[in-house]
Amino acid sequence: MMPKCAVFPEVTVRLACDAVNKWRAFWMELYAENRLHFTIATILVVLFVGALLGILTDSLMKRLGIDLNSRKAGEE
């Protein structure tokens, strides 16, 4: 005898991809498929962006005449 719940049709859950762009859809899919990969990818992207922005602003400040990598400026 078939169990009662089997009479219901199969339900497929899909992301509402039209509401988000491709970049966001990629993260959402990664999140849904493998949480560990999502975590590693998030950390790597954040570290890369953080390091890149840090280096960019350091060089920008150096051009303005403020060398944040000098010990004197650091102590100030």
Place this chain on the structure above:
Amino acid sequence: MSWMYATMPMAGVEILWPGLVILGFGVGVIGGFFGIGGGWMVTPGLNILGFPMAFAIGTDLTHMAGKSLVSTFRHARFGNVDYRLGTVMVLGTVCGFEAGAQTVMWLERLGKVELYVRLAYLVLLAIIARVIVADLRSRGRFPDDPARTPRSGIRLSERLRGMRLPPVVRFPYAGIQCSLWLAVGVGLGTGWLCGLLGIGGGLVRVPALVYLLGCPTHVAVGTDLFEVAISGLYGAATYTYKGRTEPAAALIMLLGASVGAQIGSVATKYVRGYRIRSLLAVAVLGCAMSIVLKLLATIQPLARGALERAATVLILGLVAALAFEILRQFVVGVRRERSGAPERTPHAAR
């Protein structure tokens, strides 16, 4: 006005995205200016903007992990990091951090996380406000006199280091010798607070390193940044794995914070130490006020909308006003310096 709201896919909430930019840039300026990360403003700020509390903590930690990397390398190059002390403390920090994160998850399951974390923030901010006000009062007549620094904390560190529970370890850069358990204990306590409140912990760890372990201040700052980088990475990883991070919001804030932090740190050169402490007191009190408004909004359902709007306006207005004031001081200072006028701002006594 719908274009001003962006859907945050992980948290499933609509967020006022200019608010994220103001918060990221403003807290970057304020954090760089006061020499602390500013996580104590970001977590309540994100929560007030509409993120659930656990997401606010996770997102704050993730943006902090990216932000602290470069400043940690900078301090390491200056020789301000005691790696032995940092490594010993990391053991306690990571365990404490995970305990804090688990406390948040447990409170979330009970449906009490918003209330208890906000109350914990109020207690923390009240303690900080009390310390600043006491400091401002004690220096009232001689605002920038270093000789008026209270010495009770130094006596406490001497007493604590006197407890020789083995193994006793020597930390060469910090120039101190103490029980390994004391360093691990400091890491554990501050780590728990960081995991619970989603802060980097400079606000509590630097005073703990100075007053409990007896570290010189520059080594305390460098070693704290090392701890922030490690615990930030661990915190970002654990909260992301638990599905409580919004990477898009973290990246938007990181953009503003990286630029803001550099401006803020340079602005300290042009402002008197006493004025910096007064501004910090304003920031702490304003942040506490906005948390109180948000708490009242949950108690008073009839005035909920108005109170939530007031809390949002207060936190964003406060961050924007403080960042603007710091930027103004920065521009005035740079102009004065370039015109060759004598410096008005002795900062040696900060």
